Amino acid sequence: MPIPVVLAATLQLLLAATFVVLPVTVLRRGPAAQRAAEAEVRRQGAPPEALTRCGIGFIEKAWEFVLALGIAALLATLAGLNLAGSGAGRLLSWVVEPLVLVAVGLVCAGQVFAARYTRAAFARADEPAVRALDASAVVGAAAGALPSWVRPVVLLRFGLVVLGSPLVIVLLALPAAGRHFA
Template sequence: MIPIAVLSASLLQLLLAGTFFVIPVVGRRLGPAAQRAAEAEVARQGIPGAVLARHRIDFGASQASVVLAMSIGVCLVALALLNLSGSGTGRILSWIFQAVVFVLGCVIMPGEVFTTRYLQAAARKSDDPSLRGLDVEAFVEAAVKAYPSWFRGVIAARLVLATAGSLLVIGLLAMPAVSGYFA
């Protein structure tokens, strides 16, 4: 019988993996529309929409980011299945991989959740007067409207699962009570 701690850790890994599959697919599919909406809002503010591209502000998912996200998702699924099967290798690799995901969650993913704040800070620091003059909140909101309403929740869930969830997975798999399962 699979210990509850292992089952819980594996479920967290599978939920996190799901976010790494959903977010890039939706971003790739609807990103161009979101980018056009943001550029239209910037143009409505009297600034050429090209200012976003010039400063590498993109609301879509590049092919490279899709491949990376899908690869992370596949690794998480594989680790969850290894843990469910009682593989000691899966347990050790989970500790390592979840630590890496935790760091990514702390460093990269907050920018996806707090996009407006990050872009406002970047605009304030920019040497480009056209970027400093933008109503960042308005163009971010225009881009967000191009995505389904549930999408922001999935992005927030990924941040929580990548940070707190990763720590929980590591802790659950480190419990002495599950050691016998991995023997």
């Protein structure tokens, strides 16, 4: 088995794993994170409903959960096809990885830079009390209700999307990989 193919499949499988671990964790612990963020908003003198009005939430919605598991299944399938030497897996990886880079990269950036995103959302609010909220404290309160390993996994996923997706494309284009798919 060529090393470039093994590395590409490993990157795909690692990214797929993050699309299972994080949504399951947020599904279970998201309500506590939401309550913590709402309590912080209340402590700062704004109504907790301001989070919803600003589009800020820490609870995993059903469609988000299903989408994340679908992405995980797709990436795992592509990894399996690549390891098996399927030309279709290689071709589909070349199509899917740029889409992952763009679409998932945007979503992951919002998670990596959550305080900045939240600060901007508060700044657009009509209510002065909401504009005055300390976004870092709100995000910190929510993060405190999640397991301590969540942030490193979010950063890992961001790295796998931003750096790993282009690397998968390159690895699968190498001559050594090409012989595997011949």
